[in-house]
Amino acid sequence: MTRRHLTSGLLAVCGLAALHGCAMDATELEDAALGTHQQAELAYNPGSGWNLVWSDEFDGTSLNGNNWTVLTSNWDPVTNNCNFGTGELEYPRAQNVTVGGGKLILTAERTSDNPMDSRCTGYGPRSFYSGRIHTKGKVEKKYGKIAASIKVPSGYGMWPAFWTLGANISSTPWPGCGEIDILEWHSNDPTWMKSATHWHNGGQADWGTGASGGYNLADSFHVYEVEWTANTMVFRLDGRIVANNTFNHNESEFQQPHYLLLNLALGGNWYGNPSPASIDLPWGVKKTMEVEWVRWYQQGSTPPPPTSLTNPGFESGMTGWSTWSPNGTDAADFSETHNGGHSGAYHLTHWTNGTPFEVWTYQTRSGLAAGNYKVRAWVRKGGGFDLARLQAKTCGSCSPVFTDLGSYGNWTLVETPAIYVSGGYLELGFHTRLSSGNSANYIHMDDVELIRL
Template sequence: MKELKMIFSLLVVLLMFSGCDGDEDDLQLESMVVPTNIQIDTDISTDGSGIVVFDVSADNAITYKFNFGDETTGTSLDGTYTKRYSRNGLNTYQVLVVAYGKGGISSSKRIEISVESDFSDPETKEFLTGGSSKMWYVAAFQPGHLGVGPSSGDGFDSPIYYSAAPFEKAGAEASACFYTDVLTFSTTGENNFTYNLNNNGATFFNVDYVGQFGGPTGSGDQCIAYDTGGEKTVTLSPATSGIESSTGTVMDFSDGGFMSYYIGTSTYEILDIDENSMYVRAIMGNNPALAWYLKFTTTPYDQQQESGNGGEEEAEFETQFNNLVWSDEFDGDSLDTDSWNFETGNGTNGWGNNELQYYLQDNVTVQDGSLFITAKRESESGFDFTSGRITTQDKYEFTYGRVEARIKLPEGVGTWPAFWMLGANFDGVGWPETGEIDILEWVGKEPGRIQSALHFPGNSGGNAVVGPSTIENPSSEFHTYTAEWTEDAITFLLDGEVYFTFDNDSDKPFNKDFFLILNVAMGGNLGGDVDPAFSESAMEIDYVKVYQ
């Protein structure tokens, strides 16, 4: 992509020269100085990694282009470039370096290098190309088909900052050039093959790059009529990130190639791949602290739309639990304190989440067959908001079953209602060791999205395992939120439809008694800023039931 922009800029400059005459033309020509004295230094690895570090300098040069002799190219402003050659064995390459000066005037120098590489990944190549040629598409039907997280540190192997819900971009401008992209991989050699992106003449750009390609700034990610398609060369090489869940293989695309979503990089680490699905990770070009995640499938977008699940036949979910063992349908005129506890106050540091509310018993009411937990803008004990929170701790605790609630969510940016569970040994071991199962989380600033989450050691707080889903009319209509919890899995459903499944096992803290929690928080780490116009709003619960 950078090369395309550079070539475009050079053409513009040359056209300007051709349109000038007289003294002005002479002045322009005086500024066009040919780069000279090209010096090329190389540091060639001897450990079989195939890595070569180029260090190039030239008088009067402002940028450099490399043709590495293996059907790949690269550009550098300062003349330094780290290249990994992946052709097996000891191979000789003719490397061409072009130094560009002002006005696009260039000179070049060629060198010969010999590089040894012992890397090979025929299985990944077979999955990508099918042995000859294979087409891939954005897996719009899958949660997290687009996501972002930290590039290093805790949670650097998962999209913990943002994870797109299934078909989240559908109906938006992005769906015209993101979901409909066709990515074709075709075999040509042992570790090298070709890649063609067909995006119908339009590209889905990350918000940081929108302005550079003629799009409106300040409007988020944009689909722009800028054709970045065409054939590129792809090289497979070993990954160096150290991510345990990775396949250990990286794809490098030539000539600014990228995979559907432009983030200024041409290098993608393959986290998972099989015959019909692929999960990749890439470090953002202008922000190395961010890693973006993309999921792909061999099912075209129109077939994903038709079935809603990637073209696969989806069996109707069958529960393992049909015996109703506990319920509250809120038929009285007050909360049943034999089953529920009122929690009050603001906890420690806003219940650990910088929440803005002070919980009061008065904000929890029962009437007309429903439970109401109301958040209000009012001063209490130094806080600007009040709300309610109730639990079944020490009164009703259980292991495994189907947990279900029918709920109408509050309204207003800044509200953060939840239906969730904590381990019964919470007081003894603390959090996150006790484990947390969030059956429903929702925030008023994203009314069309809900999520479920699992918190446990190594995956807690911002690094929780999250499963999102889209939702319509969450505040004006009742919806049923369900978790089916077994020793092998925790499955989350919205109105009876599965949207997220978490693999449970004996090493995780989800194999003991848990208790139920209902609350409406305000602001905090997930709720964000509260709308200045917010006055009050309630979460209405029709029932809570447990089946075993």
Template sequence: MKLILYFLLAIIAACGGNKNEESDFVYTNGEKEKVLPTELSLSVEVKGVDSKNPHGDGSGAVQLSAVAKNAIKYGYKFNDKSEEVSTDGTFTYTFKEEGTHDYKITVLAYSSTGDYIDISKTITVFVAQHEVELIWSDEFELDGALSAQNWKMETIAPDNGSWHNGELQHYTNRLDNVYVSEGTLKIVAKKDQYTAQGTTKEYTSARLNSLFSFTYGKIEVRAKLPYGQGTWPAIWMLGSNIETVGWPACGEIDIMEHWGHEPEKISSATHTPSCYGGCTDVTVGTTTITDYSTEFHVYAVEWTKESLRFFIDDEFVYAYNPVAKNKDTWPFTADQFIILNVAMGGSWFTVDPDFVSSTMEVDYVRVYQ
């Protein structure tokens, strides 16, 4: 009898141990069935997203959180690459590819049986350029004439003695209009009757083209803008191939434009064959700055293979990133040079009749890659 009792106890113990080991399995007619997680959800937070940085602060970091019933662990895949495991559903990941890109994130929720369900989301993340190096600059430290090694002063108007847009000035290379003193470049627009190319204008100023050109990088210009109705200062870029392909096929990048008749409005824009001179349903970056003519501000653009991102004092203001990139929408694949100028008047605004002179001061121009 004792032997029979021990045998029965052994069977009961064995059955009890088997139940504990496979308690999550469901048995139907003696066959083991799958247990699948349910109600899987995924939340994604891109670091630094706000109204001015819709795709993040440039760090590339994202915080992920997944929840599902009957899940004991989670797996994450990024663009269908190798799986990363998380036991509690949370995971931090950092994208590395510079520029603005779309990424597919897939999360898999696993049950204790090893079976899973999955969902995917596509997000857009911006990664800023890293380990940048200053490759060119002008700090304007030597008083007197502008550096002939860095700049060419453009004085010949392309349109029969006149500049485009109905501008009212002649550009000169005179020290009256452009010089360096006390650590800054001065471009002086002034009421000054002047004759050139057989045409007399009532105003003079200066337009400077950099002799340095580059493809991709970041340019920063620290400047204080002129004041007065009719002034039109600009910090901008044109494709170095403009002589062969013309405008707008060469591409134009307007880092900063300001019009004296709209004194607190700063604009950033692009011009391409697909959109130039103002287009329907195409936005530009506009920012309000009240002390534009009394304080220096840093105007910048980050130019990558994928996008142009504009900043004022490190604050994001505008991005140009067309979905379809071709020669009409994205001519920004070749060298561009930098232009600094102050125009006077235009076809859609006038100059204050009491205007005498006003100056754009530039502390530095820097290019990083």
């Protein structure tokens, strides 16, 4: 779904264009005789030997920020491009990503606000608002069965997608990172689930397939899935393998973790770069892509347990933890029972006796398997600090990944962004600084975890 550098601008995911008719005629309408296929929320059984390792059921009233990042611009900070390299006409924003009634809802609507990121001035303003989310740095896995129950909207110009990108995309630009398109829908072929893969092999390489349900897939829920192993991918619509839906591969792009994306695009090069006026989304009308659940299964596996830390709950004082503090400052870290820990009797405190201080309380881990990690901890905090972070870094002088700690009256779970460990070594902990002493300022920290994604 991303960065199709195609001379015709029309290939996109349609690796079987000649078979499935990817002629982009803006006047072509859906065949009303196809009808619709209404169904309630779909049961799903991945089959024997498959264990659920991650899912989002979209319960509650807001998107789970531990799973997803919401894009809020037509500039993509992950891929560093405008309009996602495909000339799409939408401007993603947070207001168009909602959760309710057990569903994620991505909403597209026409606008006259002329939204445009300042980094994309050469492309002109966007004509629509819509929603786009991804799991980069939060959910990144390799292989397995990835499935979702999705209802896509009908109409010319609608381009809903459920797909993955290689987690190394920041260092290995597309298509070298690899891409797996589980679902893309096009109004010219409304019965078809379009699927594809993209990688680099002396240049852009593409493979595409599709599955027809025999009826218009839009406006009702269907299960879209890929079963991904080290040398094959099998794409399914509602549990059925249709046509040539198996991709045999040995590309390195598909031997590494990928992250998930869900988005509702409009127009773009897959539709032949149509004008905004031709898109079937009238003024005052909203169209939605709805998702009941997304699930990732792996064969005979369970989520990796937290990596073992020494004394993560500070029940044995400061055993296992080290402290760095600049000369002349107060290393104000200690284990205490004040106000009780998150669990157990003790917790770590950074606190001043009225003098300025800076302190880095940390634990080191070595021999870690290569991969992405996050640090989690429970925190209570009051008062202002110049610096207050949960952080991790792969060497003493390396730049850390970190989360700035806010004020938390109650124990609150916080976590760092993902950090990639290649040399087996990681430092993790809490870094705080206070330039003017105030004994009312405090941070309590407890139950630290190191999670491998």
